[in-house]
Amino acid sequence: MIYYHNRVRKSGVDARAIKKTAEALLGAAGEPGSTLSLTLVGDAAIRELNREHRGKDAATDVLSFPLFEPGERAQSSALPERMLGDVVISIDTARRQAAQYDAPLQRELERLLIHGILHLLGHDHMKPGERAEMEAQERRLAVAIGMPWPYEEAR
Numbered sequence: 001m002i003y004y005h006n007r008v009r010k011s012g013v014d015a016r017a018i019k020k021t022a023e024a025l026l027g028a029a030g031e032p033g034s035t036l037s038l039t040l041v042g043d044a045a046i047r048e049l050n051r052e053h054r055g056k057d058a059a060t061d062v063l064s065f066p067l068f069e070p071g072e073r074a075q076s077s078a079l080p081e082r083m084l085g086d087v088v089i090s091i092d093t094a095r096r097q098a099a100q101y102d103a104p105l106q107r108e109l110e111r112l113l114i115h116g117i118l119h120l121l122g123h124d125h126m127k128p129g130e131r132a133e134m135e136a137q138e139r140r141l142a143v144a145i146g147m148p149w150p151y152e153e154a155r
Contacts, residue, residue, distance in 0.1 A: 001081065003037040008091045013040060014106055021110050021145055025117050026084075028144035029137075036120060037086040038113070046090040061093040062112040064119035087116035107147065114141045 002019040018038070026034050041049075043059035051057045053065070066085040089112050091105075098108035118137050125131040142149045 001035045003035065005038075006040040006091075007045065008040055008042050011040060011091045012105060013091070013109065017106060018109055018113065022113055022117070024145050025114060025141055028141050029117060029121060031082070031084065031121070034082040034084050036084045036117070039086065039088045040091050040109075041088060043090050043092040046088060046093070049088060059090055059093055061090055061097060062116045062119075063088045064116045066120045066122070069122075084117075084120040087113060087120065089113070089116065110145065110147055111138075111142070114138050114147075117141070 002022045004015055004019050006013055006015060022036065022038055026032060026036070046061075046063060047057065047059040049063055050060050053063070064085060064087050067083055068085070089109060094108045094112055095105055098105045101108065103111075115138060118134055118141070123130070123134040123137060125134045139149050
């Protein structure tokens with residue numbers, strides 16, 4: 001299940017499609033049946049979250065807040081669901097990036113959702129080896145949802 005909340009009025013986001021994509025990505029990532037919270041916000045809100053949680057006073061495109069440490073799993077079968085955590089995406093930043101890549105907003109949201117889910121699952125990109133592994137996983141998940149990966153040349 002995807003707990004979805006869009007805080008941006010008239011964002012133009014297809015909520016049904018992005019939730020369906022999130023569920024497909026969880027399955028492709030080996031987490032079928034797991035849940036996550038997906039919130040779409042503006043730059044001001046994501047800047048505040050970035051400042052509060054990462055000490056960076058700037059807007060960013062996506063933030064992830066995992067509920068588990070890398071490798072840790074919810075062990076209790078009594079739990080009604082396996083909640084991975086929260087993914088927060090800035091519509092404002094996503095819209096600017098989509099324009100830079102000449103991609104539709106929905107496609108950029110999918111790219112950011114892939115990135116955010118991988119962070120929930122413990123992937124990172126701070127070191128070169130980690131970065132290469134995370135990029136490989138991003139491409140793998142993109143293929144799983146039929147998404148072209150046009151961003152390599154643009155970065």
